Amino acid sequence: MAGHPDAPVFVNVLNYGTLRAIARVPADGSLVLGPGSFALTAQAIGDDAAIDDDTATGDSGGLLLKVITGQSGDTLDVVLDPVADLYDAEAGTGFWLTYPEEDADRRRHENLVSDATDRHHRLLVAAGAAERGKLRQLDETEQAVLDSLPADLRAEWDAILEKPCAGFAPFIRLLTWYRTAEQRQALTWLLADGDDKDLLELDERMVRAHVDGALAARGSLPDDVWREGVLCSRIQREPAKDWRSALPAVGADPDAVLAAFGRDWVRTERRYFGNPLTPDEVFLLGRGTETDLKVAFVGLCRANGVPARYRHGQVQWWREGWQDVDPLDQNGPGQNESAGEAAPTGNGWLDLTITHGGLPWPQAESYRHFMISRQAEGRLETPWWGPVQGLQEWPAGDYWCCATLRVPGGSACGRLKRFSVAADETTVVTLSADLEEAGWDPAVLVDADLAASFADLDLVAPTGGLYFLFQPGEPATRMLPVIARLQERLRARDLPVVPVLVGGRPAEWRRNVAEAGLTNPLVVEQSARVRDWLAGPAQNGPVTVLVLPGVNDGRPVLLRRGLDNGIDFAGHLALDAYPR
Numbered sequence: 001m002a003g004h005p006d007a008p009v010f011v012n013v014l015n016y017g018t019l020r021a022i023a024r025v026p027a028d029g030s031l032v033l034g035p036g037s038f039a040l041t042a043q044a045i046g047d048d049a050a051i052d053d054d055t056a057t058g059d060s061g062g063l064l065l066k067v068i069t070g071q072s073g074d075t076l077d078v079v080l081d082p083v084a085d086l087y088d089a090e091a092g093t094g095f096w097l098t099y100p101e102e103d104a105d106r107r108r109h110e111n112l113v114s115d116a117t118d119r120h121h122r123l124l125v126a127a128g129a130a131e132r133g134k135l136r137q138l139d140e141t142e143q144a145v146l147d148s149l150p151a152d153l154r155a156e157w158d159a160i161l162e163k164p165c166a167g168f169a170p171f172i173r174l175l176t177w178y179r180t181a182e183q184r185q186a187l188t189w190l191l192a193d194g195d196d197k198d199l200l201e202l203d204e205r206m207v208r209a210h211v212d213g214a215l216a217a218r219g220s221l222p223d224d225v226w227r228e229g230v231l232c233s234r235i236q237r238e239p240a241k242d243w244r245s246a247l248p249a250v251g252a253d254p255d256a257v258l259a260a261f262g263r264d265w266v267r268t269e270r271r272y273f274g275n276p277l278t279p280d281e282v283f284l285l286g287r288g289t290e291t292d293l294k295v296a297f298v299g300l301c302r303a304n305g306v307p308a309r310y311r312h313g314q315v316q317w318w319r320e321g322w323q324d325v326d327p328l329d330q331n332g333p334g335q336n337e338s339a340g341e342a343a344p345t346g347n348g349w350l351d352l353t354i355t356h357g358g359l360p361w362p363q364a365e366s367y368r369h370f371m372i373s374r375q376a377e378g379r380l381e382t383p384w385w386g387p388v389q390g391l392q393e394w395p396a397g398d399y400w401c402c403a404t405l406r407v408p409g410g411s412a413c414g415r416l417k418r419f420s421v422a423a424d425e426t427t428v429v430t431l432s433a434d435l436e437e438a439g440w441d442p443a444v445l446v447d448a449d450l451a452a453s454f455a456d457l458d459l460v461a462p463t464g465g466l467y468f469l470f471q472p473g474e475p476a477t478r479m480l481p482v483i484a485r486l487q488e489r490l491r492a493r494d495l496p497v498v499p500v501l502v503g504g505r506p507a508e509w510r511r512n513v514a515e516a517g518l519t520n521p522l523v524v525e526q527s528a529r530v531r532d533w534l535a536g537p538a539q540n541g542p543v544t545v546l547v548l549p550g551v552n553d554g555r556p557v558l559l560r561r562g563l564d565n566g567i568d569f570a571g572h573l574a575l576d577a578y579p580r
Helices: 053-057 101-109 115-136 141-147 151-160 171-179 181-193 203-214 222-230 254-264 278-285 290-303 448-455 474-484 487-492 505-517 528-535 567-577
Strands: 010-015 017-023 036-043 063-070 095-097 310-311 312-319 323-325 346-358 370-376 379-381 390-395 398-406 412-421 426-432 465-470 497-502 522-524 543-549 558-561
Touching: 010 379, 010 412, 017 370, 017 379, 017 505, 036 095, 053 151, 053 323, 063 095, 063 412, 063 487, 115 203, 141 151, 141 171, 151 181, 171 181, 171 203, 181 203, 181 222, 203 222, 203 487, 222 290, 222 310, 222 312, 222 379, 254 290, 278 290, 290 310, 290 312, 346 370, 346 398, 412 426, 448 543, 448 558, 465 474, 465 528, 474 497, 474 505, 474 567, 497 505, 497 528, 558 567
Parallel strands: 346 426, 465 497, 497 522
Antiparallel strands: 010 017, 010 036, 036 063, 095 412, 310 312, 312 323, 346 390, 370 379, 370 398, 398 412, 465 543, 543 558
8 A cells, every 4th residue: 555555455356245355465565366356455544644553453444445457477566545546435436346258258168067967967957846846736635625714714825825835735734733713714824924934944843833832822812913913923034943832931911021031031142143043042042132132022922922023123012002112121111210211222223225227126135236344454344144125223333335246257346335323323325236337248248159140030120129039838938027027128228129939829929928018029930940040059949139239230248048037137237238
């Protein structure tokens, strides 16, 4: 670093949704790296600041960031400038870490698997898919059990059957095990109220334990209160399991539950950071975050028949109405008598949104597309747990949010934003995951031979567009709604989406296209030339081709062969790379 030769400098890559340090530059300043791009970072230091142990390990300034790129055999002489290389933490400027696309393309097409091994693995995959399909498919007996339910329960089971689940047979078996209407109603409500991962994590024993435990504590509670505040197995983000049977029985009196919690649990070690814990794990381990403690209190209430819920960091219990309660205040529910105000938690609230194309991007995943980190010594340290989008409880402090978008071939674009969270306050953070205009050429990854043979079909209009060629077949039909997601953005650039139907019954395929929200399909019913192309160079397709007018000399900028349920995202990336 200019003016501060002893300041630590780190070499970083974009990985796991953040800027991750992979090496510290040695004291002599020399380091051997592979070909491609890397981000050099260091802690920003004022012109008059001296480098000492305190300054080097703290977070007294911003972040210096400089991208370097080299090929095999290159020698780079790099100096970090404290002014010119100071990253703009407010604007969140995008930066690219690119890698040799030609090398990546060759490696991607290199086949190291024998034909016999490939056939064997394809058979295993097909067999596994068939077995999973059988597990989800109901037999005649199971179907009869569902058909015997009252109309209102049958409607709820129709929704349950749409949830992610390895197999419904264990849950339908419980329907036959439970004889009373109350038991069947409780089972149905528990499964219907579970989130998308509950049916994947809960097994038959766990479900039965929750239903039986909640029914034993039913009392005379209103149905909606009991369903939400006692029966529900999910409290917040903890793993799905049977936690009721491991919690102590203290009676259905709310004050007795609060007293038991205060006596046994509030002394739990709160400096724990890790994955969310279940109520019984907090009790057994004697530690947990403050969120874990609140979830544990809700679990203790539910296990004893006291309706309780956890909403946006606040615990509520039912006492002839939903009321706030602070289980971590030993002076009494919801208040601190000695201080006259709520006890400070040391936590605030983070409302996080990742955007793409100017709109919220709910599909963005932590550890893949974004991450929140703390700055230390000029590098970013990832936290102990994964953030989510939306409102969440977050420890007070200074942080960096990083958004990364990786493109085919290995290159990635990153953006950073610095923010602070204050105790008992809400911080709103919005960060774009859009690509910078420069840095990636998707056309480099297009199969040149396949593109040339596609051009011979002479299907593309001079105005360009997105072309989707497929023959009759259910898997290709599933891709039509995915293709349709690109239609609005392409329409804004006057580009058509053209499904090319090859063979089959045109009327039926027109209906499939219309149901997906696509219009004006091109039917090539009798074209042996197109059919031969799909069976030959395209290797039985389907094929998705994006051609932009005036770009890449009229050749495709995106060309995918085969089924790809993420083709809409690849299309967005290509359009990002070639803005209008």
